[in-house]
Amino acid sequence: MANSKFEYVKDFEQPDVLLPNTWIVVRIDGRGFHKLSDHYAFEKPNDRRALDLMNAAAAEVMKDLPDLCIAYGVSDEFSFVFHPNSQLFERRSAKLVTTIVSTFTAYYIYLWSSYFPSSPLKPPYLPSFDGRAVIYPSSRILRDYMSWRQVDCHINNLYNTTFWTMVLQGKMSNTDAEQELKGTVSSDKNEILFKRFGINYNNEEEIYKKGSVLYRQYELQDPKPSSVSVEDETSPSIPEAQQSRSQQDRMKKLRRKAKVVIDHVDIIKDEFWARRPWIISGSVGKLPVQS
Amino acid sequence: MANSKFEYVKDFEQPDVLLPNTWIVVRIDGRGFHKLSDHYAFEKPNDRRALDLMNAAAAEVMKDLPDLCIAYGVSDEFSFVFHPNSQLFERRSAKLVTTIVSTFTAYYIYLWSSYFPSSPLKPPYLPSFDGRAVIYPSSRILRDYMSWRQVDCHINNLYNTTFWTMVLQGKMSNTDAEQELKGTVSSDKNEILFKRFGINYNNEEEIYKKGSVLYRQYELQDPKPSSVSVEDETSPSIPEAQQSRSQQDRMKKLRRKAKVVIDHVDIIKDEFWARRPWIISGSVGKLPVQS
Amino acid sequence: MANSKFEYVKDFEQPDVLLPNTWIVVRIDGRGFHKLSDHYAFEKPNDRRALDLMNAAAAEVMKDLPDLCIAYGVSDEFSFVFHPNSQLFERRSAKLVTTIVSTFTAYYIYLWSSYFPSSPLKPPYLPSFDGRAVIYPSSRILRDYMSWRQVDCHINNLYNTTFWTMVLQGKMSNTDAEQELKGTVSSDKNEILFKRFGINYNNEEEIYKKGSVLYRQYELQDPKPSSVSVEDETSPSIPEAQQSRSQQDRMKKLRRKAKVVIDHVDIIKDEFWARRPWIISGSVGKLPVQS
C-alpha cells in the first residue's frame, strides 16, 4: 500500500493503559469559568441554573457510559468514577478522559439554552472543560477522594456565601469583605452570617452545601450492623477482565435500565455507601418497584 | 484546614509532561460518526457541510490557542500541531488534549445549526470526539506524519468516491461494489470511474482529494534554491523555555494577528513548507499587505 | 555558573514515581544464564551451589534495604517486594530497580568464589541480571503474584527433574526426552519418575520444589480463627508518607535488628501469611527470644 512509507509514524504512539484493578477518577474543570460567569452574569454566590446545567450534562455522561458508577460535582468541576472492574476502552487514559470531556461539553452547549434562555451563547465565550484521569488503588482511598471534594465544596461554599452576603447585602466592597474574612475559621463565618444578616448557614440549600452526587438508583439496603468496611470487595481474585464477554454485556444492560439520580447528601460518612453497596462492589442492585 | 486529612489523595496524580523540544500532535476523531452520519443523512461519499463544519470548529481552536502552528483535517478527524518550542500548559498531555477536544466539540455543537439548518441536533445523537497526543522528535518525522494523514485521505477518498459512484450511479448493491473493489489498486479505481461513469478523478474537488490544512497566513516566501532541508531549525540550543516571558507573550500577540487560512493543497512535497517557513521554524512571518 | 548554558538538558529527565499505596515488586532475572550455566557446568536439573549463591546475594539485598518485606527466588530469578507504605527513594522506579539489581550483582560476583571455589569467574562469562518494577494495588493481588511464581517453580521443576532423569539416568537423548514429555500433565511426569526410575517426586528437596522465600524473622503467631483475610490492612487512611520522619526511622532500625531467614515453604495457602502478619501489615513483630 502506498501509505506504508509513512506508516512508521504510528510507532511513536505510546500506550497509556491505566493500572488494572484500580479506581479511575476523571475530573473535569471549566476553563476560564471566572470570566465566563461574569460574561453571562451568573448569580452569586451560586447560580442554580448553572449547577442544574452541570448536573444535566453529567447525567447524560453517566447514561452514555454505563461503566461509570458514581459522579460528584461542585461549582464548575465534576468527578466521574469508573469501577476497578471496568475494561472500557481497554482502560486507555486519553480515550477515557477525552470521551468524558467531549460528551460533557457537547451536552453542556446543547442544553445551555434550556437553562439560560435569555442569555444565548456567543463566541468567543463558549464554555469548555479540561480534564485528567487519576487512579486510586483501594475503595478506602477512593472514598477519601470523594470526601476531599465534598469538604472542599463545604469550605468554598461557606466562604462564598459569607463573602457575597457581605458584599450584596452588607454593601461592603469586595476588597473589604476579602480582608475581613482573611484568617477566619468556619465558626467565624457562621457568626457573621447569623449575627449580621440573620442567616443560618444550615438552612442554605443542600445542593450548595453538599454538592451533587449522581449514581444509578436501585433499592436502598439496610446497612448490615457488622458492615464496618466497604473495602473487601475491591480486589477480587478474578477480575472482570476474565469475566466472559457476555457477562459484561449483561451487566451493561442492567446498568442502563437503572435511573441516574442526582442527590445532595453527605458522602463522607459510611451511611451513604452502606445503603448503596452496588457502587463500591461494582455489581447491580434491585431495581426499585415502580409506583 | 479541615480538608488536610483527605488532601493526601492529591499525591496520586501522576505527572504527564511531554518531552521538551518535540512536536506535539493532538489528533481527534469523531466518536461513532458512522452511525451519526446516517442519522443526520450526510451525503455520500463526502458531505461538504460536514467538512466545512469540521474546518470552522478547527479554525476556532487555532484562534483560541496561538501556540498551534498547523492543523490538518480529513473526514471526521483533525490533527493539531504544537511547535517544539511550545510551553503551553507546561506541556501537560491531558491538559493539552482535553482543551483541544472540548473547544472543538463546543464549536462543533454551537455551529451545527449554521451548517445543518434543516437537521437540528437531537440527543442521544450528539456529536463528540476523542483524542490523544503523540510526540515527534524532528520536523522530518512531523512532516512524515502529515504526509501519512494526507496519503490516507487520498486512499480513502478514491475508494469512497468509486464505491459510492458504483452504488449511487451504477445502482450496485453495497456488497457487490465492495466485492469488486477488493484488491484493486489506484489505477483500477480511476479506470472504473472514467470508463464506466465518465468521471475523471483529478477533477474532483480539492477539499475531498487533499483534505484541509489550516495555518496562520503571512506573506509567502520564495523558496531558497539551497534550502534542501527544513530540519535545522527544530532543535535550537536555547529552547523557548529560556526565552523571556515577555518574548513569548509578544510572539503570542503576533500570532493572534495573523489570519487562519483553510487550504486544500499538497503538504507532502517540499514546496508547501518552503514557502511557509514560519510553520517549521516556529517564528512569525510578515503580515500580508491588506488589499 | 559556566554550566548554566547546558543545564537545560536536565529538563528532559522524566519523573517515574510509582503510584502511592501500592505493592512494588522488583523482579530480576539472570541474563543469558542458559549459556552461563553450561560454561560453569552447573549441575542438572538443579545446582544447589547456584541456588545457595542466589539466596545469599538476595539476603544481602534484604539487609541493605530494610524497606523490603519479602523476597522469593527460583532458578535465576528473584522477586523483591516493597510494602505499599514504603517511601524509599520517593518510590522512583529506576532508582529502586537499579539499586536492587546492582547490589544483587555485586554480592553475586563477590560471593561466587565461596560457592564455586573450583570454577573461578572468567570474562566474558560474568553473570549479570536485568530487572523491572511492577506495582500491585492490593495484598490479594500481591499474594496472587507470589503464588504465580511458586506455581511456576513447581511446574518447571517437575518438568526439569523428569527431563534430566530421563537423560542422565535413562540415557535418552535430549530430543527424545523432550519429545516424550510434550503434552504430558503432572501426573504423567510423576509416573515416569516413579515407574521408570523409582523416584517419588514428593521426596525431592523442598528448595527445588518450593523455591526460596526470604523475610525478617519475628515470633510466629497463631492464626486467629476469624482471620479470613489479610486484605484490610493494605490501604490505611493515613499512609506512611504522613508518618513522622522519626517514626519511619524507628521502624527501619527495628527491621534491621530482625534476622533474614531463608525458607522453602508453601506461600500459596493462607497459613504462611497468617502466622507472619507483619509481612502484609508492614509493621514489625516481636523479636524471637534468643536461646
Next chain:
Amino acid sequence: MANSKFEYVKDFEQPDVLLPNTWIVVRIDGRGFHKLSDHYAFEKPNDRRALDLMNAAAAEVMKDLPDLCIAYGVSDEFSFVFHPNSQLFERRSAKLVTTIVSTFTAYYIYLWSSYFPSSPLKPPYLPSFDGRAVIYPSSRILRDYMSWRQVDCHINNLYNTTFWTMVLQGKMSNTDAEQELKGTVSSDKNEILFKRFGINYNNEEEIYKKGSVLYRQYELQDPKPSSVSVEDETSPSIPEAQQSRSQQDRMKKLRRKAKVVIDHVDIIKDEFWARRPWIISGSVGKLPVQS
C-alpha cells in the same frame, strides 16, 4: 495449565518503551561512594586507580553492547549513549538501564582486585550503582548533554584540586578551605593554586580535567570545511527499525570489530565530533590499518 489462575498478574506489567528515533542516555552513579572512598582510602582529589577501574568496567559494557556509540565518565558516574537507530531490547527502558547497571557492577567488582590489590573488598562496603535513562530528541541536544557533563567535570575538578591542595599541602582544615572557596570563581581558584602552591592547573592530567570518553575507533576523518552541523543525520526518513534484520546484524558485527578507545579530550567543541562522524551518524567507519 495449573498456573493460569494466577497469570492475570502479568497484566499489571506496564510498557516502558522509549520514544523511537531519540538518543538514549543511561547515566549510572556510584551509591554512597563518599563513604566508600573513605573506607578504601581513595586518594584525594583524584584516585587514578579508581578512575581506571571505572573506565575498564565501562569499556567492557561498550564491548558487551555494540549498540552503544559513546560513553563519558567522570568521578563515580558514567553516561552510556544509544543511537536513535538502536532497537536493542525493543528500547525498553528498565531492560536497557538494568543491563548496563548490572554489567558495569559485575566488572567493577570482578576487576577491583586488579586495581586495588592491597585493599580487598569487604562487605558491607561493596560498590554498587544506580542508574536511569533519559531521551534526547536531537543530536544538538545530545551534544549539549555531553557538554554539560564535561563542564561539570571541569568545575568539580578545579574545586576539588584547589580544596585538597589547600588541605593537604596548605595544612588548612576542611572547614577553613571550604569557607575560603565559597563564592570564588574559576580565576580565583587558579590563582590560589598558582600563587600559593606554584601549581599551574593547566598542567594537571587530562583524565582529571576532561574526564574519559569511550568510543569505537575507526580512521579519523578530516573535518569537511562546510560541515557546520552534525544535526542532519539524526532523523532519517526510514529508521533502522525498517532496516532488514540482516543489515542490523551486519552492523553489529562490524562494531564488535572496532577497538573501544579511552580518550581524555574536549567533547564540547565541534572538532571531536567532526573527525569521528560515525558516532552521530550511527554508521561505522573504516577500521584503522594495523601497524
